[in-house]
Amino acid sequence: xxxxxxxxxxxxxxxxxxxxxxxxxxxxxxxxxxxxxxxxxxxxxxxxxxxxxxxxxxxxxxxxxxxxxxxxxxxxxxxxxxxxxxxxxxxxxxxxxxxxxxxxxxxxxxxxxxxxxxxxxxxxxxxxxxxxxxxxxxxxxxxxxxxxxxxxxxxxxxxxxxxxxxxxxxxxxxxxxxxxxxxxxxxxxxxxxxxxxxxxxxxxxxxxxxxxxxxxxxxxxxxxxxxxxxxxxxxxxxxxxxxxxxxxxxxxxxxxxxxxxxxxxxxxxxxxxxxxxxxxxxxxxxxxxxxxxxxxxxxxxxxxxxxxxxx
Amino acid sequence: xxxxxxxxxxxxxxxxxxxxxxxxxxxxxxxxxxxxxxxxxxxxxxxxxxxxxxxxxxxxxxxxxxxxxxxxxxxxxxxxxxxxxxxxxxxxxxxxxxxxxxxxxxxxxxxxxxxxxxxxxxxxxxxxxxxxxxxxxxxxxxxxxxxxxxxxxxxxxxxxxxxxxxxxxxxxxxxxxxxxxxxxxxxxxxxxxxxxxxxxxxxxxxxxxxxxxxxxxxxxxxxxxxxxxxxxxxxxxxxxxxxxxxxxxxxxxxxxxxxxxxxxxxxxxxxxxxxxxxxxxxxxxxxxxxxxxxxxxxxxxxxxxxxxxxxxxxxxxxxxxxxxxxx
Numbered sequence: 145x146x147x148x149x150x151x152x153x154x155x156x157x158x159x160x161x162x163x164x165x166x167x168x169x170x171x172x173x174x175x176x177x178x179x180x181x182x183x184x185x186x187x188x189x190x191x192x193x194x195x196x197x198x199x200x201x202x203x204x205x206x207x208x209x210x211x212x213x214x215x216x217x218x219x220x221x222x223x224x225x226x227x228x229x230x231x232x233x234x235x236x237x238x239x240x241x242x243x244x245x246x247x248x249x250x251x252x253x254x255x256x257x258x259x260x261x262x263x264x265x266x267x268x269x270x271x272x273x274x275x276x277x278x279x280x281x282x283x284x285x286x287x288x289x290x291x292x293x294x295x296x297x298x299x300x301x302x303x304x305x306x307x308x309x310x311x312x313x314x315x316x317x318x319x320x321x322x323x324x325x326x327x328x329x330x331x332x333x334x335x336x337x338x339x340x341x342x343x344x345x346x347x348x349x350x351x352x353x354x355x356x357x358x359x360x361x362x363x364x365x366x367x368x369x370x371x372x373x374x375x376x377x378x379x380x381x382x383x384x385x386x387x388x389x390x391x392x393x394x395x396x397x398x399x400x401x402x403x404x405x406x407x408x409x410x411x412x413x414x415x416x417x418x419x420x421x422x423x424x425x426x427x428x429x430x431x432x433x434x435x436x437x438x439x440x441x442x443x444x445x446x447x448x449x450x451x452x453x454x455x
Numbered sequence: 456x457x458x459x460x461x462x463x464x465x466x467x468x469x470x471x472x473x474x475x476x477x478x479x480x481x482x483x484x485x486x487x488x489x490x491x492x493x494x495x496x497x498x499x500x501x502x503x504x505x506x507x508x509x510x511x512x513x514x515x516x517x518x519x520x521x522x523x524x525x526x527x528x529x530x531x532x533x534x535x536x537x538x539x540x541x542x543x544x545x546x547x548x549x550x551x552x553x554x555x556x557x558x559x560x561x562x563x564x565x566x567x568x569x570x571x572x573x574x575x576x577x578x579x580x581x582x583x584x585x586x587x588x589x590x591x592x593x594x595x596x597x598x599x600x601x602x603x604x605x606x607x608x609x610x611x612x613x614x615x616x617x618x619x620x621x622x623x624x625x626x627x628x629x630x631x632x633x634x635x636x637x638x639x640x641x642x643x644x645x646x647x648x649x650x651x652x653x654x655x656x657x658x659x660x661x662x663x664x665x666x667x668x669x670x671x672x673x674x675x676x677x678x679x680x681x682x683x684x685x686x687x688x689x690x691x692x693x694x695x696x697x698x699x700x701x702x703x704x705x706x707x708x709x710x711x712x713x714x715x716x717x718x719x720x721x722x723x724x725x726x727x728x729x730x731x732x733x734x735x736x737x738x739x740x741x742x743x744x745x746x747x748x749x750x751x752x753x754x755x756x757x758x759x760x761x762x763x764x765x766x767x768x769x770x771x772x773x774x775x776x777x778x779x780x781x782x
Contacts, residue, residue: 156711156734238551250764251765414472414473441469441470441471441566442566443468443565444565444566
């Protein structure tokens with residue numbers, strides 16, 4: 145294992161912030177893995193730390209194949225993690241909205257630009273990311289529809305789903321999007337929780353990355369078999385939205401199979417306990433995403449349901 | 456009084472605990488008929504307060520000279536009421552999104568998307584929309600009008616009527632496409648972003664200038680016949696940034712505390728000092744920031760902590776002699 149500093153951001157009031165890269169193997173730059181880009185992405189940091197620990201042992205056993213290499217960046221926002229801020233506080237910016245970045249630009253553009261300079265050299269890219277809303281996903285691989293995507297390759301992670309997402313305006317400044325445009329086959333993995341460690345989802349995500357590295361010939365394969373992935377698009381996912389506000393009490397959780405008309409959650413008046421709304425599924429399918437905040441605002445998506453045969 | 460004043464709700468989303476997030480509009484209209492419609496919006500970014508004073512100033516003048524109003528003026532002073540309440544730029548509500556990257560929104564989208572959709576639909580058909588922004592706590596700005604490149608040719612003449620210190624044609628970057636004004640322009644509604652100085656210690660004078668400029672625009676559109684600033688003379692030159700070569704971004708390279716020299720609005724020569732970054736712990740000056748080329752300083756950082764890359768100043772460096780390039 146080699147550890148080097150990819151970028152240093154000097155600070156006035158605090159210690160400098162270093163972005164570290166952990167590298168295994170030599171030769172072709174095969175695969176890069178990026179963890180936390182937001183200060184609350186604890187699960188993403190944890191999965192990277194576990195992956196580095198795993199590869200450290202594998203390397204000692206000669207398990208990294210000749211001429212292949214992998215790089216892992218566990219976090220690019222250590223300072224935000226210590227300060228407990230999701231965004232980069234001095235600029236109030238989300239680093240995952242600053243790509244491809246600019247090494248001569250603003251502070252967040254420099255961070256993104258420095259990352260991109262290194263990441264663009266790799267053939268495959270994996271980003272461990274979080275959704276902008278609090279909630280739980282069924283673990284899956286996500287890939288932006290940039291015209292350069294290769295969802296079939298994403299099936300090698302062995303997660304149940306590969307979600308090809310049509311990018312919206314704001315998505316075009318994310319790492320996943322910029323990485324693909326730079327020529328890397330980039331995938332985002334949603335590893336269950338964000339702000340807390342979810343051991344089961346972390347294990348599943350870790351196994352998926354190890355499976356992909358084995359499949360791509362980076363490490364000797366000892367991974368457990370994965371799922372036969374189903375490729376889905378925006379058209380396969382249906383939202384169930386709250387038409388009122390209050391305390392959200394879920395009845396069903398991510399991964400549950402639900403039948404049309406089945407109760408998913410209810411929204412309670414937070415002052416007197418009366419039920420304001422019962423959320424039911426309009427289709428039979430599988431709960432792909434479940435919002436898990438205690439409060440719900442009117443017109444907020446609470447569930448995403450994978451409907452039809454794909455669910 | 457011959458003005459009808461009507462406050463209405465444009466969008467309302469119920470919040471969890473006994474409150475609704477409501478976007479309100481105040482309409483001023485003549486009793487009969489109308490010569491057109493202008494919308495004034497502000498408060499998309501909750502840390503920018505200058506628009507409150509400007510909208511208040513416009514309302515005061517209309518109410519003082521009601522017979523001079525011949526069209527509709529719609530005011531939307533609090534587009535991000537939750538952010539304004541706590542001085543937070545983004546929409547709070549747990550998700551911290553920049554509302555001015557969410558337009559045109561979607562009727563059946565998330566709460567924020569639905570609000571954005573309702574706002575642009577309410578503004579549809581207006582003859583002009585002016586969205587007022589102001590520098591954040593750490594920055595001083597001249598009075599700028601910002602236009603998106605793909606609509607700039609149609610709007611530069613409109614922008615001149617506001618007599619700004621600078622017109623900035625922003626490139627068609629993807630994230631700018633989702634601003635309120637860009638989305639409105641794409642819908643065929645002429646719309647411009649006004650960037651004005653926050654000037655928290657003496658806001659009245661800065662606001663009064665913008666109020667005058669707005670009434671000049673209303674006069675030009677035939678909506679107002681009362682007191683207004685004059686249109687700029689045809690020979691008046693207004694610096695205009697049309698390409699990246701016309702603007703210079705000055706940033707610092709050392710972290711520390713930035714101590715500015717007040718250069719906003721000055722034409723400086725290459726090498727002139729803009730400010731310095733110091734270290735109170737060691738008592739040393741870490742960096743002296745100088746102008747990399749000659750030009751007009753139209754945006755400058757205030758006294759504040761900085762990191763490498765922090766914006767110190769923006770300068771107009773277009774090919775023109777002192778005094779500006781014609782817009």
